[in-house]
Amino acid sequence: MQIIVDIGNTDAVFGLYNQTHWQHIWRTPARHDESAESYEARLRLWLLEANLPLSSVHLTVLSSVVPTLTPTMRSMLGELFGFEPIVVGPGIYPLLPLEILRPHEIGADLVANALAAYTRYQRNCVVVDFGTALTFTTVSGEGKIIGVAIAPGLKTAIRSLFANTAQLPEVPIEVPESALGTSTTHAIQAGVVLGYEGLVRSLLDRIRAELDGDCLAVATGGLSGRIPSLRDAFTDIVPSLTLDGVRLIGETVTESTK
Numbered sequence: 001m002q003i004i005v006d007i008g009n010t011d012a013v014f015g016l017y018n019q020t021h022w023q024h025i026w027r028t029p030a031r032h033d034e035s036a037e038s039y040e041a042r043l044r045l046w047l048l049e050a051n052l053p054l055s056s057v058h059l060t061v062l063s064s065v066v067p068t069l070t071p072t073m074r075s076m077l078g079e080l081f082g083f084e085p086i087v088v089g090p091g092i093y094p095l096l097p098l099e100i101l102r103p104h105e106i107g108a109d110l111v112a113n114a115l116a117a118y119t120r121y122q123r124n125c126v127v128v129d130f131g132t133a134l135t136f137t138t139v140s141g142e143g144k145i146i147g148v149a150i151a152p153g154l155k156t157a158i159r160s161l162f163a164n165t166a167q168l169p170e171v172p173i174e175v176p177e178s179a180l181g182t183s184t185t186h187a188i189q190a191g192v193v194l195g196y197e198g199l200v201r202s203l204l205d206r207i208r209a210e211l212d213g214d215c216l217a218v219a220t221g222g223l224s225g226r227i228p229s230l231r232d233a234f235t236d237i238v239p240s241l242t243l244d245g246v247r248l249i250g251e252t253v254t255e256s257t258k
Contacts, residue, residue: 001056003043004247005073005085006109007064009132010155011222012073014043015243016050022240024050027222032068036076043080060085061250063108063242086250088112095256096249099144107135110148112245114139116238117218119248124214126207127241128200128234130221132156136203138215146211149203154223157192173226197227204233 001023004015007030016024026046028039047054060077062085064070070087077085086092088108093100098115100106113127114137123141128134133156136149152160154173162170171185179194181187208215219225219234220241231237238244 001052002059002061002247002250003057003077003081004243004250005060005062005064005077006112006242006246007062007066007069007073008109009066012039012069013243014046015240015247016047016052017243017247022243025240025243030066030069032066034072036072036079039073040076040080043076054081057081059250059254061088061246062086063088063112063246063249065107065109086253088246088249092249092253095253097143097252098139099142101145101147106145106148108246109242110135110137111145112242112249113137113220114145114245115248116241116245118143120244121216121218121235123216124211125216125218126204128204128217128219128221128224129242130154130219130223130226134196134200136207138207138211149207151199154192154196154226157196158188161188161192173223175227175229193227197230200227200230201233 002017004017006013011027012030014026015022028042060081062073074085074087090103093103096115113129117125117127118139126136126138128136132153134151134153138146140146158170171188174189175193176186176189179190181190204217216235217233219237220239224237224239
């Protein structure tokens with residue numbers, strides 16, 4: 001068994017992989033003020049509910065874009081399982097079958113997305129990750145990360161309106177019936193949710209144009225299914241793609257050290 005951890009700006013996602021598929025995926029808020037003991041108690045409970053002893057876990061891999069949480073989670077995993085996790089970062093990127101653009105700047109989650117897409121498709125592909133940020137990571141069929149585009153995520157955009165205006169409420173991410181909002185809630189949903197459909201399609205068109213049209217698109221992230229009208233824009237929607245990439249990084253590092 002493998003425990004794969006992906007810490008994002010909103011959630012920490014824990015995946016339990018059993019050599020063929022994801023047996024469990026757990027999600028919890030990524031809180032900067034939460035202790036290692038708190039995360040450990042939660043993970044112990046999840047494993048207990050899954051009827052899995054700690055001794056069944058032989059590999060742990062940690063990816064994080066929250067520097068303040070990385071040592072907390074690294075310490076927790078090491079103490080709980082009795083061995084150090086593999087931590088995704090620039091020091092291990094040379095072991096990967098990727099040519100990585102600015103390795104000390106790019107987020108670990110984007111590297112994971114690129115590796116998962118390259119391994120799965122072996123051709124030009126853009127991964128659209130619907131998370132706290134909306135990211136577009138393009139990897140070539142030869143394994144080169146060609147470039148990245150980043151925009152605020154859906155929830156981030158809505159919360160920004162709520163936080164920075166006096167009268168606009170925070171609204172749920174739902175597709176309105178019309179672009180002509182007849183209430184404040186529907187107006188925000190029209191502007192953000194329907195607006196993001198146009199944003200995604202426009203960026204995909206521009207990326208494909210720069211690659212002479214040869215580029216698949218795959219969606220991932222916790223909000224990847226929240227705009228149903230975008231489904232035809234993607235070859236696949238794979239919510240676990242980032243975890244898949246983190247797992248592949250861990251397996252590649254493990255093989256290289258044998």
